[in-house]
Amino acid sequence: EVAWTLASGDTARDIAEAQHMLDIRRHRVFKLKIGANPVAQDLKHVVAIKRELGDSASVRVDVNQYWDESQALRACQVLGDNGIDLIEQPISRINRAGQVRLNQRSPAPIMADESIESVEDAFSLAADGAASIFALKIAKNGGPRAVLRTAQIAEAAGIALYGGTMLEGSIGTLASAHAFLTLRQLTWGTELFGPLLLTEEIVNEPPQYRDFQLHIPHTPGLGLTLDEQRLARFARR
Template identity: 90%
Template sequence: MNQILIESLTTQIVDLPTIRPHTLAMHTMRKQTLVIVRLRCSDGIEGIGEATTIGGLAYGYESPESIKANIDAHLAPMLVGRPAANINAAMQSLDKIAKGNTFAKSGIETALLDAQGKRLGLAVSELLGGRVRDSLEVAWTLASGDTGRDIDEAQQMLDRRRHRIFKLKIGANPLEQDLKHVLAIKKALGDRASVRVDVNQYWDESQAIRGCQVLGDNGIDLIEQPISRVNRSGQVRLNLRSPAPIMADESIESVEDAFSLAADGAASVFALKIAKNGGPRAVLRTAHIAEAAGIALYGGTMLEGSVGTLASAHAFLTLKQLTWGTELFGPLLLTEDIVTEAPQYRDFELHIPRTPGLGLALDEERLARFSR
């Protein structure tokens, strides 16, 4: 039997409109930009992947433009002509020629998994060890920046049974203003919902000491990355004294970071993101480190579109426990999509198909319309 080879690996940058401006501490998103990866194999099967960042270079070290350039110039040439079914060998070859570039590698690993799943007639979750659930609870981020508007939005989500976990983006405003904003929303929602905050590293340690105390004492369930990822000793101190659990997000730029954070006791919850670890297989290595250390898990997002969201979901389906749910709402933030059938959200959860691969197909007309 002839070996199945990778014939081509191509990328497209896609700009999609969002339902509203999405305000983070470091950036306000008015659209979302995806890099779509297409892997064509000698048996005629195509795998699709996605690499997505938040706010260009405002969040991390890769941008859509750098992802595309590095895949086209460096990563794709390494893979063309290699066996398509040996995902392990393919990804190890990329690690040899390119340091970091985890977002780009995640898009490629996703495409390899999608192709292999289609080839074998298996969902990606089965390639990753086997799912132990079919759906994932999904949080919604309230990021309009307006207290009244955020309360109205949350109440609508609860009434529609779409979300009952809400994360608030804070840090860009003065501390007392942010605390007032969060506590007003928690008071309005009461016990109907879980309310959490994401500071995106924007507090210094002195602000975080007060902020974490006030938030924890007033029913806020989780505090994400309150201080800089480089202040490891500060993270350890906060984790020891905060009445609310501290979650590491930006602190985890790699699987190795996860091990170091666990060893230092710098967080009690890890946010899992396939883009920051290098793919669905890679993020499970971080998850297993956390599980061994007794650290709770949360399925994070880079606000990916449907392709990246389902790639994350297939990995998260295999985990023993996701104590804090997931944040896989990226497709719901978009007014347009590039797949033929959108992911299914109902009764507070994302429901993931058992169809081969990711379970998605690209809509070529829409893809062409929104490609740069």
Template identity: 60%
Template sequence: MSSQVKILAVETLLVDVPTIRPHRLSVATMNHQTLVLVRVETSDGLIGWGEGTTIGGLAYGEESPESIKVNIDTYIAPMLVGQDPSFPAMLMASVNGHIQGNRFAKCAIETALYDNQAKRLGLPLSELFGGRVRDSLPVAWTLASGDTAKDIAEAERVLELRRHNIFKLKIGLRSVKGDVAHVAAIKRALGDMASVRVDANQAWSVTEALEGMAMLADAGVDMVEQPITADDKAGLQRLTQANIIPIMADEALHGPRDAFVVASAQAADIFAIKINQSGGLRGAAEVAAIGKAANIALYGGTMLEGAVGTMASAQLFSTFHDLAWGTELFGPLLLTEEILREPLQYRDFALEIPRRPGLGIDLDEEKLARLRRDR
């Protein structure tokens, strides 16, 4: 099972890009995003790209951009250089057998390997995961300035542009009543023109969540994402079974094992599928399969990745037959710099998925060279 093709180099880039506005979460406020990009070069002249971007340094999870780069460069890259790139699943099995944890780093590597192999085969990456069933995905926009009037104006602007008609509000920094008042005002302003959802990013207690859920349901909000701490599966089960408003698990899903625990306990109505959080494309596909088997609805989540991680997610999500709650793949629109030669296409409230080989995107390596942190 070997060919003459070899992996010549695995390079990790940290690319710092300012955001168009402060992005306020309960765990951090982002004024820039650090894209963690992996470039796999092979002896047949192909380049595969992957991304392992996270949020807020170590505020969100146990991996930071800097740790992802160090661990790839020190431990994973030496395992891959000189190997045959034609068998990405076999290579990732070896990586997983030797490297514990490091879900974001592994996702970046796996994506780059599959992008490289899909290009070699002349196929879109989606076709390596069962084949796509759609060429575009509905995309939500997150309102996270924290200012009610600004959020309303922002929502109305993107509605007029026909870019988004689904809005998710980041909450958790105010009191429960203050959060609900903020959300309710935005829902009143938008009315039936848009779906409004909220993400508390684990900020509430179970008691606060029960109070907040009732008020949010009365305000016309469609869904609440991860209202309580990720490790409280019993609390999540209690909130879900209260049947007040649909509950989405996000940070509670660190791959297929967590998905099985949450599904077995009937502790969510919706799964947020994230390729980085799941440890890669294959892990995310397994999380989705567990959700589908348990009659849990699916939503395509984001770690606010740039174009590489966004399109990797889109390629995988396009293979899901049921994606009842749409996606949140707006990450590139939050950034002030474009890293592609041709930007991703957002129109008619959706992201279009190219049919070109691999990820179907063309990175501007000259622009990356100017933006990367070590230059």
């Protein structure tokens, strides 16, 4: 299942966008980008969206390290109490002790994203108990093999997994999807919506999204062929 990011910051606009995605059966998992506004304002925004969507959608937040630990402790309690399913990287990646305390006290699971850049980071986070979920990103974590090693560490430590995105195009998205399909668990789904943002493709068979999922082609390799004419137009000489 593929999550969709809501990042306008306008509550009514985000609700309308989410409802449209539900109506066309493209997404029913939504991640809100928050943190740049005052905490109280962000919480009001998130809670209003969750109340409007109700049980028809999963709502999650990505704080991108904006909060300090005291802000995060209070905010995570409010978010958990109001049905928010997941809180991504609420505090700085370098505040490891704070991440551990927050992971122990938050009613909603904490996902590490910026905190994981290598297999060694994953091992250290798992050993410290600093997150309940790991976000995996092929482009950031060192390629498919490193992602699989990170997933093995998570599995051994009882940590759930999420297939993140660096907003790759169709080629990178399907490469990520194929790697994620080899995992024993991907409890929190994926965020592989990058191709949906493109205004023009360079492949002949763009990834297909329907019924809330990304559908993987059953053809050799990644299941894609390049459109050589379009690719040539984008070439720099």
